[in-house]
Amino acid sequence: MLERAGADGLLVFPPNSWALAHADDCVIAHHRHIRDATTVPLMLYAAPVGAGAMAYASSLLEQLVADPRFVAIKEGSWEVATYEQNLRLIRKLRAEFVVLGSGDEHLLTSYLVGSAGSQVSLACVVPELVVSLWNAAEAGDWEQARAAHEKLYPLAVAIYRDAPGGRATVRLKACLKLLGRLSCDAARPPQPPATSNELRALEQALRIAGAR
Template structure:
């Protein structure tokens, strides 16, 4: 009997990057290699494409569709979720339909950047309804970091969203343990079958201790074996082993996601892959730029610690 989409969310799902050439075009050969390498790791259950790590803000719709199509080709047996990220609900709905047609099993709906300033809850509901009405696949919420202003949904709004049957899960990235637990309890109280994926790379161990069905994380695109090992240790309730893996991962997670200036995670992820010999070019689309020498040295030390 085939597993449902929600059943297949269990475990580790890697949020992949998109390699670029010097002229900022997508390097499809390098993308295929990246996806194949991650997908081949035992314990990787799925891929999150066109997320923040995949530079979804700066890719065209056609490029995002191509990313999905290539991933479907290179990882036919994995669950594929694609991000949908647009300021316009009309564009988001059209993009969602296009990504479904390209092979996505589900869609992760990112909140538009403008919502960080302020928004009406009814606008959020309308945005998700328009994507729902244009597509047929399951939808996931993106739980933004609490530091992202009103882009992070309130409890009342999460409850309303969870009542929509087509919305079945959340990539919970509050990046704060107390908020994670509060949202998890709220959503599962509203709808027990709703799936909460603890996906804050810096505090995966805490999320696994509190409870989660899995994670969609970009660390799993850099050190997938370690993230799978952490998940499996937590599932076995071997907390001594899990803590040991967490201690190896923590400096790397902090170097990628927390160190100032903010918003540099994708650049640092690409640099890590370059340092590992898995990526020849760490070019990003402007306005982002490759890691500085200082960032690169910090990342090298953190990688050495994680892989020692």
């Protein structure tokens, strides 16, 4: 359906139930079913290391990368050492494979280690700042890249890291409403709306990012 609607490519996520446990054969079959039902280029997803078994082991990632229909990965391990480990493995297997960093809090580190870009939800809030970080990194201007990172980091923490967990979508929508880009920031139950403490933290982080 997505392909018929005009999608140029598809990102294949693992089911949330895999966080508990799964068989490797199940993972391979999941990706092959999607591969065989489509013709567009496909992207893998590397889940956060804190997401249990959703994060693929190196041996499994190697099998997935070997399929030529998959041409890129949203590298969301959210942990620098694992990011670099996966990057090195993938480059060894297929040098042309596109690795996109997805750890909003450590984009600068991803760009230093190596990345073809990034796919991050933070870009929906401050796209110009994310792009400026990438452009500076591409130009090797690490002083400018660090300056952009300093503006981005507090916002990434306020959205993704601050307790309680699992609130990123609510906080992203709250940011978009604060910036006047969204008329309603309501989240689907059971998620409650952003609290006053969350809104204050987001407001402050948006000011540091230069978005307010």
